Amino acid sequence: MSAERRGSNTIAINWRGLLLLAGLAGIWELVPRVGLVDAVLLPPFTQVIGRLGSLLLSGSLWPHIGASVWRVLLGYGLALLVALPVGLYIGLREQAEKWLGPLTQLLRPLAPPAWIPLAILWFGIGNTPAVFIIFVGTVLTLLLGTIGAVRDVDKHLVQGALTLGATRTQAVFQVVLPAALPELLTMLRLGLGLAWMCVVAAEMVAVSRGLGFLILEARNTFNTTTVLAGMIAIGLLGLGMDVGLRQLQRRLLRWQAGRKAYGVLGDPRAEQGLSGLA
Amino acid sequence: MAYLEIRALSKAYQASPRPVEALEHINLTVHEGEFLALLGPSGCGKTTLLQIVAGLEAPTAGQVLLRGRPVQGWSRERTLIFQEYSLFPWLTARGNVEFGLRLAGMPPATRKELALATLDRLGVGPFAESYPHQLSGGMQQRVALARALVLEPAVLLMDEPFAAVDAITRRRLQDELRQLQTTQVQTVLFVTHSVREALKLADRIVVLSARPATVRLEMPVPRPLDPADAAMWEEEIVQYLA
Numbered sequence: 001m002s003a004e005r006r007g008s009n010t011i012a013i014n015w016r017g018l019l020l021l022a023g024l025a026g027i028w029e030l031v032p033r034v035g036l037v038d039a040v041l042l043p044p045f046t047q048v049i050g051r052l053g054s055l056l057l058s059g060s061l062w063p064h065i066g067a068s069v070w071r072v073l074l075g076y077g078l079a080l081l082v083a084l085p086v087g088l089y090i091g092l093r094e095q096a097e098k099w100l101g102p103l104t105q106l107l108r109p110l111a112p113p114a115w116i117p118l119a120i121l122w123f124g125i126g127n128t129p130a131v132f133i134i135f136v137g138t139v140l141t142l143l144l145g146t147i148g149a150v151r152d153v154d155k156h157l158v159q160g161a162l163t164l165g166a167t168r169t170q171a172v173f174q175v176v177l178p179a180a181l182p183e184l185l186t187m188l189r190l191g192l193g194l195a196w197m198c199v200v201a202a203e204m205v206a207v208s209r210g211l212g213f214l215i216l217e218a219r220n221t222f223n224t225t226t227v228l229a230g231m232i233a234i235g236l237l238g239l240g241m242d243v244g245l246r247q248l249q250r251r252l253l254r255w256q257a258g259r260k261a262y263g264v265l266g267d268p269r270a271e272q273g274l275s276g277l278a
Numbered sequence: 279m280a281y282l283e284i285r286a287l288s289k290a291y292q293a294s295p296r297p298v299e300a301l302e303h304i305n306l307t308v309h310e311g312e313f314l315a316l317l318g319p320s321g322c323g324k325t326t327l328l329q330i331v332a333g334l335e336a337p338t339a340g341q342v343l344l345r346g347r348p349v350q351g352w353s354r355e356r357t358l359i360f361q362e363y364s365l366f367p368w369l370t371a372r373g374n375v376e377f378g379l380r381l382a383g384m385p386p387a388t389r390k391e392l393a394l395a396t397l398d399r400l401g402v403g404p405f406a407e408s409y410p411h412q413l414s415g416g417m418q419q420r421v422a423l424a425r426a427l428v429l430e431p432a433v434l435l436m437d438e439p440f441a442a443v444d445a446i447t448r449r450r451l452q453d454e455l456r457q458l459q460t461t462q463v464q465t466v467l468f469v470t471h472s473v474r475e476a477l478k479l480a481d482r483i484v485v486l487s488a489r490p491a492t493v494r495l496e497m498p499v500p501r502p503l504d505p506a507d508a509a510m511w512e513e514e515i516v517q518y519l520a
Contacts, residue, residue, distance in 0.1 A: 255368045
């Protein structure tokens with residue numbers, strides 16, 4: 001394997017994004033230090049990072065991380081387990097959307113915290129209601145995403161496969177699914193972000209471990225530094241999982257490599273009459 | 279006995295306030311090894327007719343018979359080629375050609391050999407391991423043709439297959455298709471809206487009317503076709519299309 005090929009497999013570091021982050025961290029550091037904001041309400045950036053580091057080193061953060069990751073994986077995994085097959089089934093049928101439309105419109109405005117009272121009534125306290133909240137917070141998005149991905153598959157690909165001798169089942173698994181894969185993987189990344197957004201809400205439900213629990217407990221003791229450290233930990237974990245999924249995306253979609261992705265304003269070269277078609 | 283027979287075929291779509299008639303009582307026969315071009319104004323139902331022959335749509339009345347037997351649903355005997363974007367983008371050119379062979383249960387080594395030979399025959403052998411997005415529109419259509427021909431279909435159904443490529447490529451693809459079709463004795467049902475393309479390729483031309491489509495004209499194309507005659511035929515057919 002050539003060096004070039006290997007290079008395309010690693011995600012390039014986004015220097016502009018890091019520069020912006022560094023700038024914001026600098027502002028964050030300065031604002032309490034010069035006394036613009038009370039340091040009790042907004043402790044300086046380095047103090048928060050220091051807290052995060054000491055929590056990690058002392059080992060007291062790991063059980064919280066473990067509990068949150070486990071809940072995210074379980075709730076999100078269950079949501080996928082339901083949404084992927086059901087979405088595939090519905091996406092393949094013309095009439096299904098008419099059945100499902102009003103229901104999804106009704107459920108959509110219900111944010112994850114809205115499910116908390118019900119989750120407690122149904123499942124008591126502990127892990128189950130927390131996992132349930134992540135499940136309900138992601139399943140609808142995943143379901144609609146799967147339906148959309150399946151519906152967007154070019155029908156010529158399916159018809160072509162059928163007249164090449166495919167059965168209906170073969171067409172679904174060997175054509176519809178691979179054709180929908182790019183959109184499904186994008187949805188998978190969006191959904192995982194959503195699951196992390198749900199985890200804090202989920203951990204408001206009387207659990208005794210988890211990053212959301214850590215944050216709420218720190219709030220009760222007016223420990224702003226730990227609140228922010230916990231928030232940064234959630235951000236980093238979400239980012240880490242997204243990087244993992246992006247690697248998977250690259251690996252699975254290698255056949256798309258080289259396809260240029262332009263912004264909404266199109267290929268800038270086209271304006272100068274240098275479009276790829278010319 | 280007719281090879282492919284379209285018998286009293288009608289198709290109407292449910293719509294409000296009343297159903298739309300797409301095809302009305304179409305009768306056609308195609309002989310074995312014949313190249314039949316279907317001409318008609320845009321939106322007249324040519325594609326619908328092709329879809330029904332492919333078994334992807336059901337007629338409202340009438341039937342399609344292949345070698346005297348009514349067709350039921352789709353089959354690799356009646357392979358369909360579209361205008362564009364019909365290759366599986368996640369498979370290489372060779373993977374695309376092997377698709378039907380794999381479904382038919384052919385062992386990997388045999389189907390690889392056959393796929394490569396077919397790609398070679400269509401002049402895209404060097405691109406066997408390329409993905410569709412790396413190929414030009416003309417080369418993609420050659421691969422699509424290879425993918426269909428490798429299955430030796432009883433009838434090759436083509437829905438304006440060269441409409442999306444540039445004029446020079448189109449002319450070359452037409453020449454090559456005509457040559458392949460005669461050397462292989464391949465039966466072809468070819469939908470186009472170009473009179474010139476039909477005259478160049480077909481043994482016989484069928485002109486359909488505007489919606490609901492009925493057969494307006496059936497004419498054999500004399501071979502070889504004198505260019506002066508071709509111009510005259512073109513004039514005449516265009517009048518039927520109007």
